[in-house]
Amino acid sequence: MWAHLLAAVGGVLPGVTADAQRALHGGSNLRDTVLALAVNALAEHATEPVVLVLDDHHVIRDSGCHELLNRLLDAAPDSLRIVVSTRSTPPLHLSRRRAATALSEIGVEDLRLDADEVEALLNGPFALRLTPSQLAAVDERLHGWAAGLALAASSLREDGGRARTDFVAALAQSRRSAAEYLTEEVLDEAAPATRAFLVRTSILDRLIEPLCEAVVGDPKAREILGEIRRSRLFVTVADDDGETLRLHPMFADVLRRELERREPELVPLLHLRASRWFEAQGLSMAAIAHATAAGDGRRAARLLRDRWPALVALHRHATLRRLLDALPPDRGELDGFCEALDVLCLELETGDPELVGPRLRRLVDRRDEPGVAEIIDPLRLSPLHGDVGAALAAGRELWEDARDRPEARLRITAEYGLLLWAAGDPAAARAVIEPRLDRLEAQPSTHMRALAVLSLAALDEGEPKAAAAHARRAVEVMRAGGSWSASGAGLVHVAHGAAMTAVGRLDEAAEALGHAAALARTIPGSIAQATVLLFQARLDLARGDRPRARARAASIRRTLDRFPDVGTLPRRVAEIEEALDEASCPALAGTTPTPAELRVLALLPTDASVADIAAVLHLSPNTVRSHVRRLYRRLGVRSREDAVRIAGARGLLPR
Numbered sequence: 001m002w003a004h005l006l007a008a009v010g011g012v013l014p015g016v017t018a019d020a021q022r023a024l025h026g027g028s029n030l031r032d033t034v035l036a037l038a039v040n041a042l043a044e045h046a047t048e049p050v051v052l053v054l055d056d057h058h059v060i061r062d063s064g065c066h067e068l069l070n071r072l073l074d075a076a077p078d079s080l081r082i083v084v085s086t087r088s089t090p091p092l093h094l095s096r097r098r099a100a101t102a103l104s105e106i107g108v109e110d111l112r113l114d115a116d117e118v119e120a121l122l123n124g125p126f127a128l129r130l131t132p133s134q135l136a137a138v139d140e141r142l143h144g145w146a147a148g149l150a151l152a153a154s155s156l157r158e159d160g161g162r163a164r165t166d167f168v169a170a171l172a173q174s175r176r177s178a179a180e181y182l183t184e185e186v187l188d189e190a191a192p193a194t195r196a197f198l199v200r201t202s203i204l205d206r207l208i209e210p211l212c213e214a215v216v217g218d219p220k221a222r223e224i225l226g227e228i229r230r231s232r233l234f235v236t237v238a239d240d241d242g243e244t245l246r247l248h249p250m251f252a253d254v255l256r257r258e259l260e261r262r263e264p265e266l267v268p269l270l271h272l273r274a275s276r277w278f279e280a281q282g283l284s285m286a287a288i289a290h291a292t293a294a295g296d297g298r299r300a301a302r303l304l305r306d307r308w309p310a311l312v313a314l315h316r317h318a319t320l321r322r323l324l325d326a327l328p329p330d331r332g333e334l335d336g337f338c339e340a341l342d343v344l345c346l347e348l349e350t351g352d353p354e355l356v357g358p359r360l361r362r363l364v365d366r367r368d369e370p371g372v373a374e375i376i377d378p379l380r381l382s383p384l385h386g387d388v389g390a391a392l393a394a395g396r397e398l399w400e401d402a403r404d405r406p407e408a409r410l411r412i413t414a415e416y417g418l419l420l421w422a423a424g425d426p427a428a429a430r431a432v433i434e435p436r437l438d439r440l441e442a443q444p445s446t447h448m449r450a451l452a453v454l455s456l457a458a459l460d461e462g463e464p465k466a467a468a469a470h471a472r473r474a475v476e477v478m479r480a481g482g483s484w485s486a487s488g489a490g491l492v493h494v495a496h497g498a499a500m501t502a503v504g505r506l507d508e509a510a511e512a513l514g515h516a517a518a519l520a521r522t523i524p525g526s527i528a529q530a531t532v533l534l535f536q537a538r539l540d541l542a543r544g545d546r547p548r549a550r551a552r553a554a555s556i557r558r559t560l561d562r563f564p565d566v567g568t569l570p571r572r573v574a575e576i577e578e579a580l581d582e583a584s585c586p587a588l589a590g591t592t593p594t595p596a597e598l599r600v601l602a603l604l605p606t607d608a609s610v611a612d613i614a615a616v617l618h619l620s621p622n623t624v625r626s627h628v629r630r631l632y633r634r635l636g637v638r639s640r641e642d643a644v645r646i647a648g649a650r651g652l653l654p655r
Helices: 001-012 018-025 029-044 063-075 094-099 116-122 132-142 146-158 169-183 193-205 209-216 221-229 248-261 266-280 284-293 297-313 317-326 332-351 352-366 373-380 390-401 406-411 413-422 426-436 444-460 464-481 487-503 506-521 527-542 546-560 569-583 594-602 610-617 621-635 640-648
Strands: 052-055 078-085 235-237 245-247
Touching: 001 029, 001 052, 001 078, 029 063, 063 594, 116 132, 116 146, 193 209, 193 221, 193 248, 193 266, 209 221, 209 266, 245 248, 248 266, 266 284, 266 297, 284 297, 284 317, 297 317, 317 332, 332 546, 332 610, 352 373, 373 390, 373 406, 390 406, 390 413, 406 413, 413 426, 413 444, 413 569, 426 444, 444 464, 444 487, 464 487, 487 506, 487 527, 527 546, 527 569, 546 569, 569 621, 594 610, 594 621, 610 621, 621 640
Parallel strands: 052 078
Antiparallel strands: 235 245
C-alpha cells in the first residue's frame, strides 16, 4: 500500500518522496520513519493542494494499514487532501474527525440520482429518448444507482429502437448486466458468512434481526446485520430507528437468483420459516404471502380464513382477489372455503346475480365444509339477487337450523332482517333484529346494517321519528367504525335519506341519497340501484318535482323486469306512480276528506303505526297508506306532523 501511495505522490511531485521511498525499500520503520519523511516532504514542497485518492478501501483487511492511514490523516499537512472511496465504513476514527470538522462525507443518499438527473443522463449523453413512463420504470428499478443506470443505458443503447418499442425486455437485459457486476464486484468480496446470510435472507422485503434469525437460523444475525449496516452493502435504512434494512432491488434480485441456483431446496423452507414468524407477530398478510411462496396452499388458506373478514370490512377486495389467485392448488379441507371466498369477491365486485347465482347454488351442497357457511349464508339471504321468495325460504331454513346456535343467528341477523323487510314484513324484521341489537355493537359493520333495516322497518310502520333515530345512529356507527363495505354503506345512506325525507329534512335526505346513488352506480341495472331510485323518487315527490319522480319510476320498472321476484319493490313503485297520478288531479287540493279518510286522520295524532291503524279500522295497511297519501294531498302537506297540525287548525280532528 505504502509503495503505491508514495509512487502516486511522486507522480505529481517528482523527487519529493524520494527519501521516503528509499527508506521504505531499505526496510525502515513505516510508522516512524517513512511516514514522517513523506509528510515533511509534502509540507515543504507542495505549493498547491495535493489530492490523494484511495479507491476500493474496503478491500484492505490488514489492521496495520488502517493504523498507518489514521496516522497519515492525523499528521497530514494542509496541502494534502485524502479521498477514501469505500463500500463499507472505514475504521478511521470518523467520530473524532467529524467533531473536529476535518471530515466531509458523501453517502449513498448523496450519490443517488434524482428523477431529473436520471432523465438528464439517459436522454442526454446516452440519447435514449425515453418517455416519462419508461424513465419512471428505470428509476423504480435502479433507485438512482449511477452504476446501474450506466449499465442499463449501455444495454438500451446497444438495442437501438428497442429502447422505445420493447423497453421491458431491454431493461431485463440491463438487469443481467448489472447482476454480473454485482456478483463480481460486491457479492464475491463478501465474507462467506455474510454472503450466505444475504443470499438466504433475500426472500425478505426487509431485514429485521429477529426475523432474519428465525429464517436463517443463525444466532449471529445481529452481528452480521451490524456489519452489513456499517458496510452499506447495497442496503438502505428502512425505518427511523435504523434497525430495519432494505436491500437495493437489483442486488436483491441477484441474491435470490444465487439462492435458487445454489440452494433451491432451501427456498420453500426459508419462506415457511418467514411465514411462521410473521404469523406469530400477527402480521397475517406477510404470513400468507410467504406461505404461498413456500407452495404451502393449506397453510396460506388457513391464514386467509382468519384474515378475510377484515379485508372485506376494509373494502380491499382487490387484495383479497390477488391473494386467492396466488394460492397454491392444494388447499386441503379449505378448498370449499376458497371457492366461497372467490364467489364473495365476485359478489362484491359485480353484484351481478347472473354471475354469482349459479356458483352460489353449487356451494350450498358444500356448506358443511370448514369456512363455507359463514361466507355463503349471508349471500343466500340477499334480496339484491332478485329472487326474494327463494332467499326467504333459505333464510327461514337457516334461522330455524340455528335455533340453538346464537352466534350463527347473529351472523345473519342483519341480512335476514333486510330480507324480511324486502318481502314486506317489517314487524318480523324488527323481531329478528331488536333482541340482538346490543350484541351487534361489537361488530360495527353488522350493527350499522341492522340499524338501517330497523329504520326502514319503522318507516313502513308509520314511525318516522323512530326511523330517523335509527338512521342517524347507523350513520354514527358507520363513521366511527371505520370499516364497511360499499353495500353496507349504501344501505345506511338509503335508510338515512328515506328517514330524512319522512321528517321533512329534504336537503339532508338529498345528500344521503346522493351518497347511496354514487355507490350503487358501480352496479348499473341492479336491485340496489333500483332501491336508491325508489327513495330518490319519494324525495322528488316531497319536493314537488313530479317529472323527475316519474322518470325515476320508469327506470325502476325497467330494472325490475329483469328479475323473477323483487319482493315489495313493485308495490312501492306503484305507490309512487299512484301519488303522481293523484298529484296530477288538482281537484284534490283543499277538498274535504272522505269519511274513511277522516277515520284515518283521527288516529294520526297518536303513536299508532300504519299497521296499528289498519288493525283498529279493520283495513289493510296498503289501504291505510292510500288514505294517508290522499289526506296529504287534500291538506297540502308532506309529513304526518304537518297533516296533524293543518287538520287541527281546520277543525278536522275530533275534539
